[in-house]
Amino acid sequence: MSERILVIGACGQIGTELVEALAGIYGNGNVLATDVREAGNVPDVPYRKLDVLDQKGVAQIIMEFRPHQIYHLAALLSATAEKNPKLGWQLNMDGLFYVLDAALEAGVGKVYWPSSIAAFGPNTPSLNTPQYCVMDPNTVYGISKLAGERYAEYYFKRYGLDVRSIRYPGLIGWKAAPGGGTTDYAVSIYYDALQSGHHNCFLREDTLLPMLYMPDAIRATLEMMHAPADQVKIRSSYNLSGMSFTPTQIAESIARVMPGFSISCEPDYRQAIADSWPGSIDDSHARADWGWKHQYDLDAMTADMLHNLKTVKGIGKP
Ligand code: AKB
Numbered sequence: 001m002s003e004r005i006l007v008i009g010a011c012g013q014i015g016t017e018l019v020e021a022l023a024g025i026y027g028n029g030n031v032l033a034t035d036v037r038e039a040g041n042v043p044d045v046p047y048r049k050l051d052v053l054d055q056k057g058v059a060q061i062i063m064e065f066r067p068h069q070i071y072h073l074a075a076l077l078s079a080t081a082e083k084n085p086k087l088g089w090q091l092n093m094d095g096l097f098y099v100l101d102a103a104l105e106a107g108v109g110k111v112y113w114p115s116s117i118a119a120f121g122p123n124t125p126s127l128n129t130p131q132y133c134v135m136d137p138n139t140v141y142g143i144s145k146l147a148g149e150r151y152a153e154y155y156f157k158r159y160g161l162d163v164r165s166i167r168y169p170g171l172i173g174w175k176a177a178p179g180g181g182t183t184d185y186a187v188s189i190y191y192d193a194l195q196s197g198h199h200n201c202f203l204r205e206d207t208l209l210p211m212l213y214m215p216d217a218i219r220a221t222l223e224m225m226h227a228p229a230d231q232v233k234i235r236s237s238y239n240l241s242g243m244s245f246t247p248t249q250i251a252e253s254i255a256r257v258m259p260g261f262s263i264s265c266e267p268d269y270r271q272a273i274a275d276s277w278p279g280s281i282d283d284s285h286a287r288a289d290w291g292w293k294h295q296y297d298l299d300a301m302t303a304d305m306l307h308n309l310k311t312v313k314g315i316g317k318p
Helices: 013-026 055-065 078-083 085-106 140-159 185-195 214-226 247-257 270-275 284-290 298-311
Strands: 005-008 031-035 047-049 069-072 110-112 162-164 166-168 170-172 198-201 209-213 243-245 262-265
Touching (some): 005 013, 005 055, 013 031, 013 214, 055 085, 069 085, 185 298, 243 298
Antiparallel strands (some): 209 243
16 A cells, blocks of 8 residues: 555554554555654654644645645543643644645645543443443543543544544553553553562552453554544544453462562542543444454463563563
8 A cells, every 4th residue: 555654643652553553554665653752662664853733844744745644643641631730721622723734725634633541530421331431531631632632523424534533441551651541551551560579559459441452452543543434433532442351360369370470459530530541441332343353362462471571672681
């Protein structure tokens, strides 16, 4: 395929893996990776520094590169945004507007923008959370995601911009570190298992959260972006689910292959954020509309994470 793809926020947890997958599909030279960092950590594709709050810079890069598709991933996640709510709102909302407006102006074919389970809140039904229900998010990150979803749909309906979005659960991967999320413990726990055999969790042991292994998340994103436009019926953002587990359950999964692994829990300010989110998600619309099917359950993810952290990243080796 000879389409040009622009990735904004390419050096983060999702971006790093998505760029690699996109380069495999469209060719390395057709993927332009951008991020606020000076130098990219995304090998083998062209890289430009771009601050998504630089409205002119965003417009200029889109005008120059003329992408067919944009993946706009730059955001402040839940825990970081709670520490700096004004910046969280500004980056998450202004950044989205700058990208949507420039994409419209340049006639970009498709725009991807991630939402999150954080768009739900404490009044949301917490088990098997439906696509359509009370949202009422109470974190700045969640509020920005819900507002972004409303605008994504608005730009689609009012201006015909083909915006597509998924409400990601917590994402777990071994290739790139997450940063500033409430679900990040589920990545650190694997590093700790290999490095010290013990994890001290910042959430309570019974905190049930929806999660997804990164290969499934990348596949879902690409499958939805490649689906014919009329199959993408939801233009706010799709519920998406893979598995749900608590800190106790992920620790048990690790202990099944690493006997002796232990966990302790010292909940901090992130507990309140996690408590406001659903425990499990009904993603039947994604399954029906564009054929979503997850592959990894908790034990399959544990096996793959530990294997790759050990053998590829050398984690836990003396
Ligand atoms: C976070 O924890 O903030 C993110 C998310 C669920 O969107 N991983």
